[in-house]
Amino acid sequence: MTMKAEIIAVGSELLTPDKIDTNSLFLTEELNKLGIEIVRKTVVGDDRALLMEVFRDAVNRVPLIISSGGLGPTEDDLTRETVAELLGRKLVRSDLIVRAIEARFRSFGRPMPEANLRQAMVPEGSEPLDNPRGTAPGLWLEAHETMIALLPGPPRELKPMFREQVLPRLHRRVSPVRMFHRELRVTGLGESHVDHLAGPVYTRYPEVQTTVLASPGEVQIHLRMWTENAAHAEATFLDIERGLDLALTDRIFSRDGSPLEVIVAQDLLKQNATIAAAESCTGGLFAERLTTIAGSSAYFLGGVVCYSNEMKTAWADVPPELIATKGAVSTEVAIALAEGIRRHVGSTLGVGITGIAGPGGGSEEKPVGTVHIALASATGVRERALRLPGDREMVRLQASQAALDMVRVHFLYNGKTPPKRA
Amino acid sequence: MTMKAEIIAVGSELLTPDKIDTNSLFLTEELNKLGIEIVRKTVVGDDRALLMEVFRDAVNRVPLIISSGGLGPTEDDLTRETVAELLGRKLVRSDLIVRAIEARFRSFGRPMPEANLRQAMVPEGSEPLDNPRGTAPGLWLEAHETMIALLPGPPRELKPMFREQVLPRLHRRVSPVRMFHRELRVTGLGESHVDHLAGPVYTRYPEVQTTVLASPGEVQIHLRMWTENAAHAEATFLDIERGLDLALTDRIFSRDGSPLEVIVAQDLLKQNATIAAAESCTGGLFAERLTTIAGSSAYFLGGVVCYSNEMKTAWADVPPELIATKGAVSTEVAIALAEGIRRHVGSTLGVGITGIAGPGGGSEEKPVGTVHIALASATGVRERALRLPGDREMVRLQASQAALDMVRVHFLYNGKTPPKRA
Numbered sequence: 001m002t003m004k005a006e007i008i009a010v011g012s013e014l015l016t017p018d019k020i021d022t023n024s025l026f027l028t029e030e031l032n033k034l035g036i037e038i039v040r041k042t043v044v045g046d047d048r049a050l051l052m053e054v055f056r057d058a059v060n061r062v063p064l065i066i067s068s069g070g071l072g073p074t075e076d077d078l079t080r081e082t083v084a085e086l087l088g089r090k091l092v093r094s095d096l097i098v099r100a101i102e103a104r105f106r107s108f109g110r111p112m113p114e115a116n117l118r119q120a121m122v123p124e125g126s127e128p129l130d131n132p133r134g135t136a137p138g139l140w141l142e143a144h145e146t147m148i149a150l151l152p153g154p155p156r157e158l159k160p161m162f163r164e165q166v167l168p169r170l171h172r173r174v175s176p177v178r179m180f181h182r183e184l185r186v187t188g189l190g191e192s193h194v195d196h197l198a199g200p201v202y203t204r205y206p207e208v209q210t211t212v213l214a215s216p217g218e219v220q221i222h223l224r225m226w227t228e229n230a231a232h233a234e235a236t237f238l239d240i241e242r243g244l245d246l247a248l249t250d251r252i253f254s255r256d257g258s259p260l261e262v263i264v265a266q267d268l269l270k271q272n273a274t275i276a277a278a279e280s281c282t283g284g285l286f287a288e289r290l291t292t293i294a295g296s297s298a299y300f301l302g303g304v305v306c307y308s309n310e311m312k313t314a315w316a317d318v319p320p321e322l323i324a325t326k327g328a329v330s331t332e333v334a335i336a337l338a339e340g341i342r343r344h345v346g347s348t349l350g351v352g353i354t355g356i357a358g359p360g361g362g363s364e365e366k367p368v369g370t371v372h373i374a375l376a377s378a379t380g381v382r383e384r385a386l387r388l389p390g391d392r393e394m395v396r397l398q399a400s401q402a403a404l405d406m407v408r409v410h411f412l413y414n415g416k417t418p419p420k421r422a
Numbered sequence: 423m424t425m426k427a428e429i430i431a432v433g434s435e436l437l438t439p440d441k442i443d444t445n446s447l448f449l450t451e452e453l454n455k456l457g458i459e460i461v462r463k464t465v466v467g468d469d470r471a472l473l474m475e476v477f478r479d480a481v482n483r484v485p486l487i488i489s490s491g492g493l494g495p496t497e498d499d500l501t502r503e504t505v506a507e508l509l510g511r512k513l514v515r516s517d518l519i520v521r522a523i524e525a526r527f528r529s530f531g532r533p534m535p536e537a538n539l540r541q542a543m544v545p546e547g548s549e550p551l552d553n554p555r556g557t558a559p560g561l562w563l564e565a566h567e568t569m570i571a572l573l574p575g576p577p578r579e580l581k582p583m584f585r586e587q588v589l590p591r592l593h594r595r596v597s598p599v600r601m602f603h604r605e606l607r608v609t610g611l612g613e614s615h616v617d618h619l620a621g622p623v624y625t626r627y628p629e630v631q632t633t634v635l636a637s638p639g640e641v642q643i644h645l646r647m648w649t650e651n652a653a654h655a656e657a658t659f660l661d662i663e664r665g666l667d668l669a670l671t672d673r674i675f676s677r678d679g680s681p682l683e684v685i686v687a688q689d690l691l692k693q694n695a696t697i698a699a700a701e702s703c704t705g706g707l708f709a710e711r712l713t714t715i716a717g718s719s720a721y722f723l724g725g726v727v728c729y730s731n732e733m734k735t736a737w738a739d740v741p742p743e744l745i746a747t748k749g750a751v752s753t754e755v756a757i758a759l760a761e762g763i764r765r766h767v768g769s770t771l772g773v774g775i776t777g778i779a780g781p782g783g784g785s786e787e788k789p790v791g792t793v794h795i796a797l798a799s800a801t802g803v804r805e806r807a808l809r810l811p812g813d814r815e816m817v818r819l820q821a822s823q824a825a826l827d828m829v830r831v832h833f834l835y836n837g838k839t840p841p842k843r844a
Contacts, residue, residue: 222438
């Protein structure tokens, strides 16, 4: 039903511990959308005999091969020659490619090095794929029953070449089946908890392939469906979403794969609200995440990282007596931080975060992972106490995620107390 | 001379756009250290016929195969059966494994599900590899001329199993050649500039494999050498380092792969110095990076993210007239931020960062990427003006890197003016 394809990544650097082939993720997503299934991925070094074997085997197995890498101008770059030999085709010089490479060097004000002429030697009968972002042209070949696309390795060259020049060629040849994709994101529940609640919903749809992935403070639910019928896919996804809404109540924060800071930024903009934060254990991570977004100065007025008790007092008016009696990591200090920073900055919302990220600083009463978060607004202040698992980085990530989620939930219920949840 | 190996990652989820096999990076590093070279990596789905083909071809090519995944208790997990069939061995029940799995479930207070008995069916003559972190045991097989290690997919199960149970078996069989590795990190120069300066040094050592990798604000130089002789490797690396020190002057900040924030933290601790920061365009990234490190409260006293002009004045005493006349993004405001935050917090050093991260906010005079950084200390204040390329994320990363590097250079020259550099 669907067409099968293999992806081959060429390059000795991809067989070292430093570098991994990530082009295949992009290519898989794009090919899946066309209804093309990836059945194998291979990584092979710049070695003629091994390369020949990999391509020969793939040609015998599948009707479509996409390769990346090995198209450069040096002696190490063997993809062109190897594929020509495999298919029994002569290498011929493409004047079109010579001119394109010459033009590229001319635009830098440099003459074309002799070595780059190698890149113009292509297997007879192949179609060059223009590369405006580099010197290595791609190639499209058809032989026997197989289509082969040879693409350059650098992602910024490969991606546009694939989209602009390979996709149209594939469109003409593939079946009308497409892959449709929906990504929901959930926070406040662990992976197995999400799976326990969501499983009974999504397993009712055997035609939808579901993948549940977890990262600190977040679970992603990927829904994929292969069909000719876009309306059917959309209706099925909506149906599943409705079921998941019931199962996961208000834990789903994103329905298009956007991260939580983007969702919170949209809420702030929509409500014409501003925000400020006083952070201790997260060390600026909350501010950093909210300000990764372009235009964040419209809602993020300022933040302080008050690691020392003195700074908690100086910047957020936390009374020294409160720190002395309750401890810097406490409900009371989180509330004082949130209210103090809101007052200082004059923002709509104020966030206070204090906790023990570890590995040191924990005690029996307040172990590593103890975090208190408060959100102050015109209607009052709300507080959460958390015990977060994992190492320093995980505690900080989860704490920033929980703080962002308090802001989201605040807007969701218009500042009123949210109902008890799963 | 060196042994050749292939890595096979099994699992249909590794052929989706969501998930990539990263176990192979760990395995490559570990195998390289033993002098074993990876010649091919293959990813294949949970499909019996395809799996069989992949293993059969690999057995015919190399003396060592390491696979990950496909050892779970479900019908999808086919690695055990496939390898048994390929080698013409019966599946036999391992009572050792049954007992191990039963014990694991007992420790959770649950009976072993019937399905998990599948995991105890192993090819005759194989050695089980215990898995204290999961139910899927690994397997070690030797057949014809080939060693095969079947490992579970989850990295937290695979890594200790490989280290504790596969490495000792390999140690007994491999040649005395080992891989030695050194990672240097450089900042303040682009990748091609580093390569231009460093190339003449490292190309003099053909026995050392050099990889130059770039990320925003940083270039990594990996040196790898395959030899029996540890002293020779160490002497060669030292020789290259001396050459690179001359070529790159003080741009090398790390000789063991540590990131810049770790180096700066060490400097601060060594000098018994403290630091505070007033950030605008980096939005807390500078503070966040310095506080990722355990024990950072010893030197990081506090930071402010003063996005708005009012907060620049409130938290770092930047005179409103200065902002009005020079602009928020200016040498003068960076200096005022650094001096103001140092005075406010009472730290040894104060850092001020102001700039335009984009995509909006640029002008002809001050385009996106314009960043001013200042470092205030007891001996005065130093300032840098930068024009950084790339998108918002890249500008922020590079700006935080440049600010950290000013602190490093400050300690390198004891607060005196550094010499003119490459």
